[in-house]
Amino acid sequence: MKKIINSPEQVVEEMLQGVALAHPQYVKRLEGFNVLVRAGAPSPKVALVSGGGSGHEPTHGGFVGKGMLDGAVAGAVFTSPTPDQVFEAVKAVNGGKGVLLVIKNYTGDVLNFEMAGEMAAAEGIEVEKVVVDDDVAVENSTWTTGRRGIAGTLFVHKIAGAKAEAGGSLAEVKRVAEKVIANVRSMGMALSPCTVPAAGKPSFTLAEDEVEIGMGIHGEPGTHREALRPADEIVAHLMDKILADNPVAAGDEVAVMVNGLGGTPLMELYVVNRKVAEILGAKGAAIAKTYVGNLMTSLEMAGFSITVLKLDREIKELLLAPADTPAFVQF
Amino acid sequence: MKKIINSPEQVVEEMLQGVALAHPQYVKRLEGFNVLVRAGAPSPKVALVSGGGSGHEPTHGGFVGKGMLDGAVAGAVFTSPTPDQVFEAVKAVNGGKGVLLVIKNYTGDVLNFEMAGEMAAAEGIEVEKVVVDDDVAVENSTWTTGRRGIAGTLFVHKIAGAKAEAGGSLAEVKRVAEKVIANVRSMGMALSPCTVPAAGKPSFTLAEDEVEIGMGIHGEPGTHREALRPADEIVAHLMDKILADNPVAAGDEVAVMVNGLGGTPLMELYVVNRKVAEILGAKGAAIAKTYVGNLMTSLEMAGFSITVLKLDREIKELLLAPADTPAFVQF
């Protein structure tokens, strides 16, 4: 394992210190907890709290700031944070208008955030939750845990965050978040695995010419493995899956995110975006905004995901509203 | 070679198309050239043009926009662009107030940009140039080509760009750029190599426990190889070199950039920043602003560089001025 760290045990703690030292204008560390909150928290608006295992940076701590999150809770690498940590975040950001928990659909995240919500409710804090499940790689079914939450979660942070910043009530912020969740779909693929520092070895192996399609962001296996194909073919396959689940028609407006998993050069992400734009263009859809970058990563995993969000007037306006956070700034 | 591309021959072209499709608000492609210019170019201010080999994304195309660059010229991967391409960029962005070429100190970049400057001068366009040489890994000497230009170049883009945006004359913009160059120092290290698509194989190899200190951003060898050490020790070594060349004293104000080379998770960059801040704090220096991210990359190389810029009132103000580009936005 080749990593620029001091020790696997200290890596989350030292990362959080590094973030707080880098961005004092934006965030402060809750002493004694793996929690970053907005520098000015609490503020008199609905607050958003998200979080999950570490290793997805800049998610979630990088999105704490104006127009996005109020608090981010960091678990151990790839392990959901515990309820007491989430509860502390909720208490620290609650400005009296209530708190929305944005949860990615993993059993661990859901259970821990739910327990935190119960603890907060017991203290009289108004808490609501939404569960993001944008990953179409996994079949949805009411009999299973359903789809996973991946990069599309950032659109929830951005859009619900803008609604809260604009003074929306907890119910309104939740409604908007759920509208985004209903309209956002993603799918990814991986070229190479990543190594959880505490594990010390890659969580899976791929042959030199093999890729994993539908890869999860914690190294969970995807739908299948196949030989590496040209970028355009891979993109076409992922877009097929995404649009099958959430079709776009001529005249629809969408936002796009081409997300790198951490080890893939931006050069390749732009090659991907070229084909994504071509496919959407051929369907007659208009792309209102495109984001390309390493936003929801899996440590140093090579690969990417594509996210398509169908817009209506309301969520488009909220998407394009200003935001100012360490990892996402928009005028 | 495992890359998400269609072909090594097409990768720069398709990347540029992908950038133009992703960010029409910010940039437009000069048809027939590997050049990205501001969407509204030319504008009636001093224009900044930079560029270099591709493979350092988001450098330079990602920094075209308000308050930074007016044009970016992309060469083949890791190969300086040719003079005719640079010349086209200069012509397209020249708004009559002159053009500053920001060149990284590599023989190829210097020669090609110089020739472009001569071509522009021959057409009556006022052109000045600055050469960035922030990499302290390489000994400086008037008898050699001197130090290399690496991530510190982005501070030149930002600060000279702000001066131009504020209406500074070509001479003023150049003076500010040179002040930044005089005060900025960087040094990096690599954990793993990268593969130039056209070459198809990694440009060097490192053993499983070996790192290269003082690595160049094109895979050029650094000062030496050594066994992987804890992050804090590596950072202390790089900071020693940087501060030996450009000492900071108690009361000095600095800006810091912890730059990932493409394959290193943000988590590790923040662990690095923690130690950087500690070292500067121990010297009594105040950190006015910290940037952490993959800004000047070497494809998928794992590793990082640290940049320290000493500020005075003028360059601090220009550094903190707003900017709006695809890869760098600041309120």
Next chain:
Amino acid sequence: MTNVYVAAIEAIGEAMIRNKEYLTDLDAAIGDADHGINMVRGFEAVRGKLGALPPEADLATVLKTVAMTLISTVGGASGPLYGTAFLRAAAVAQGKSAVDGATAVSLFMAAVNGIKERGKATRGEKTMLDALEPAYEAFAAGVGDNKPLPDCLELACAAAERGIEYTKTIVATKGRASYLGERSLGHQDPGATSSYILLKALNDFCRRRPAEEA
């Protein structure tokens, strides 16, 4: 004199440490390769917290300490699930000075029900419940037949072990392994395995000591 409840929990913790890599490897195959790491992080914290308890701490206090510590250190799916199990058991133990057969059955039942409610899962979904629920039933049946408690625990372990084998034959519909669909077939569930390890460690502990408590 050491607190027998504390000693029993410590024996469970040691078993988790011994099986850390095994549990993690099972999770690597169908999950995210952290189950052993999670359990050990939790039980190492538990050891610290139990060490700070007064020697006369009663069962409810010990169980509640285990619960709160697991909840606040394990994370993932298993943290809230095992945490809730211990919390519910603690509630049943409240005020009880000794554990007879009926008490042991209701402790066990409360724990299993806690997991079912928290995780909204039932038997047959390839989770820890596939080990725990049959183990509970075997235990309760033994108590019903007036067997000595250590024998009942032995029966529970055997049932849990069969539960592990059973998880290999079914597709996961809860937890992270459910994303795999058919590809989860043939693999044994890590959480069912840690449940068996827990019961087995308790059983071994009881065998090593005069059978004064369960």
Next chain:
Amino acid sequence: MTNVYVAAIEAIGEAMIRNKEYLTDLDAAIGDADHGINMVRGFEAVRGKLGALPPEADLATVLKTVAMTLISTVGGASGPLYGTAFLRAAAVAQGKSAVDGATAVSLFMAAVNGIKERGKATRGEKTMLDALEPAYEAFAAGVGDNKPLPDCLELACAAAERGIEYTKTIVATKGRASYLGERSLGHQDPGATSSYILLKALNDFCRRRPAEEA
């Protein structure tokens, strides 16, 4: 009838293609592993451009076409340097209908001086000049001694080859290899090597043809 100048340049291009990997590997050791790729990209473009010239194109036109094409396709350090060399040679060739010894010498000198001025380098800095300048001197000496031009070219090649060997013994102080300091010792300069390959290809070309031109 094919244009002899075009044919000579094409022979050089083929030699670069044959040595693409060799030159790139030399550059990998002390540079950035692209010199062969750069030269081939340039000379492949040159072939296309020369193909579009009228068959009666004169030497100046051919050299200028080569120059402009190399400048606009090679990039890196070698592009402007070789481009400038051909551009300066083209200026000397302007208006000349045949190449005699004196013309050949001044062509060659203009090319070498172009590289020196553009790159601000001198001999002994581990660059292409360590092959080209001795080659030029040997060539000029041969012409001074009234040797036939092909023999002069042969002398130039031999000198360039010795120049390559010499680059192994010195530390680079110009170009990308200069960043290596002492570590560049023992390695042969890629640009000096491509210069030798160019001269050698020209020499071979002349030997294959009736020696009407240099």
